[in-house]
Amino acid sequence: MIEKREFPEPVPAASQLAVLPFLAAVDGILKNPAGKAKTRITMHRVMAREGIGYLQQLCTYFGSIEFSQENSVGRIFPVNTGIMGKAFSTKKVLRTRFYSSREQACLDLAADLRDNGDKRPISQVPISYLAVPFLGPAKKVVLTLYVECDILNIFSDDVRVCQIVDMCHAFCRLFDWLSSNLPFPTLHNFPLELEAFKFEKSTVFRRLQEEFDCQVPRFKHISYFNYDAAVG
Numbered sequence: 001m002i003e004k005r006e007f008p009e010p011v012p013a014a015s016q017l018a019v020l021p022f023l024a025a026v027d028g029i030l031k032n033p034a035g036k037a038k039t040r041i042t043m044h045r046v047m048a049r050e051g052i053g054y055l056q057q058l059c060t061y062f063g064s065i066e067f068s069q070e071n072s073v074g075r076i077f078p079v080n081t082g083i084m085g086k087a088f089s090t091k092k093v094l095r096t097r098f099y100s101s102r103e104q105a106c107l108d109l110a111a112d113l114r115d116n117g118d119k120r121p122i123s124q125v126p127i128s129y130l131a132v133p134f135l136g137p138a139k140k141v142v143l144t145l146y147v148e149c150d151i152l153n154i155f156s157d158d159v160r161v162c163q164i165v166d167m168c169h170a171f172c173r174l175f176d177w178l179s180s181n182l183p184f185p186t187l188h189n190f191p192l193e194l195e196a197f198k199f200e201k202s203t204v205f206r207r208l209q210e211e212f213d214c215q216v217p218r219f220k221h222i223s224y225f226n227y228d229a230a231v232g
Helices: 013-034 082-090 102-115 158-181
Strands: 039-049 052-057 076-078 093-096 128-135 141-149 187-189 209-212 227-229
Touching (some): 013 039, 039 076, 082 128, 082 141, 128 158, 141 158, 158 209
Antiparallel strands (some): 052 076, 093 128
């Protein structure tokens, strides 16, 4: 049994700043379709503590809530957690599938909550999700983008999901360039331990979610994401 450890572990400020502008852009393209609906966007990185691999929340949430650390930065989750865990294990983009009505989606959501032993009322659980894995040179997951929204079918729109995935590809190209050209000599991507993953029963909403067929974002030079200030 993997001990659940959601308490924060340190994340360098430079690593947080590296992803915040990107998440702000994702937030921006969702503003029109999402309106005032509850939306949360963040990024997780792959890391390890005490010999066990985790997904770690890399920065605060963007979306409908006010910016706040709210003890979310640095939280760590087993790699089987939710849609981000499914994206990690399959190395595929995952999204909530199309539903003809909110009522039908809520029926599947209720069944998934029961399967996972999750006692939250449906009114407190978003209806739409998206997770995008970022692979490294060895095709191992480095990061996962996580988005949740309470608008039905917001991620069943192929064009919208492709837009977000294209943004992820551009993010990879940027950091490959930074890694190759080193324009900021005092910024360094320090090695991270990325192994010893253990899997338990997945907590993904298996009825709600489906794989989205597309080319997954991939770094050419980055196998971990741990940017911090270095001595020049």
